[in-house]
Amino acid sequence: MEESTYTFLLRLGDDSLILGQRLSEWCGHGPILEEDIAMTNIALDLIGQATNIYTYAAGLTPDFNDADALAFLRFEHQYLNAILVEQPNGNFADTLVRQFFFDAFRVPLFEHLQDSKDTSLAAIAEKSLKESRYHLKHSSEWVIRLGDGTELSHERAQLAVFDLWRYTQELFHMDTAEQKLLAQDIAPNLENLRGIWLETVETVMEKATLKLPTNQGFFGAGRLGRHSEHMGYILAQMQYMQRAYPGMEW
């Protein structure tokens, strides 16, 4: 049971950490000051979520002492985030569509995890849910305005939807750990979340005058530690200081 919880926590926390790291790349490069701050806020929310999740996870494993060790001292194949969150920031529409697909998944996930039999997980979910609801509002409003905006913004938003859609299927995959936790009322059935997710996505796509692809996407294996070519670069940048100066603090 502990092993399944540990795996599930890494999948949850790694999604937060890697997307937080990705978003923080926008710091100082946002299209407007307000958006620069908004994206940095969201990045910090996500990294805060990861900290809470890793702190809990570190107590379940003898291999890593604390949240920092989990964040900075694992190898690529030990990260279990979905491939969606490691995709490059691209243009502003790419970033916001990626964020929207993710937020629309995270909100119902945390809603269900609030009632988890695992009280630590339930507490983390309750705190994170408020943040994720705002993230979803932020990304939805932007996707609507980009899609239903100028010809250029529509084109870029549509390309982003076509491009990122293929990575969304992985979010709802029920692996062994999820199956075991479902049986114990610790985690929800992710496959059931897909309907809720799709409803949110379709509502926003309609307002944004954007189309969804009809194909299914493919099965990404990020949850099993097999990542896209982008992941190594993210880790190289993120882990550099701890690798070069082990135990360094500031």
Next chain:
Amino acid sequence: MSSNEWPLWEVFIRSKQGLNHKHVGSLRAPDAAMALQNARDVYTRRSEGVSIWVMQSALITASDPKESGPMFEPADSKVYRHPTFYDLPDGIEHM
């Protein structure tokens, strides 16, 4: 202002229940909903508020600084408009 810049919005924040909304600054946004969202991100990230108002700066009618003489100075010599001529009974605090 160039025509492709977003309109300017004034932001008012109420720091806690029972207090008035206070002007805290301004920002640019394409519409009211986004102005509210931006105000939340820019002006309340350190728990500064429980409520936000935004309004387009263009909708404000302001007094003209050049007319501040006739507008405000006549009040300076009317000390009797301040309630400072009363003897306060004992036991009244915060006056």
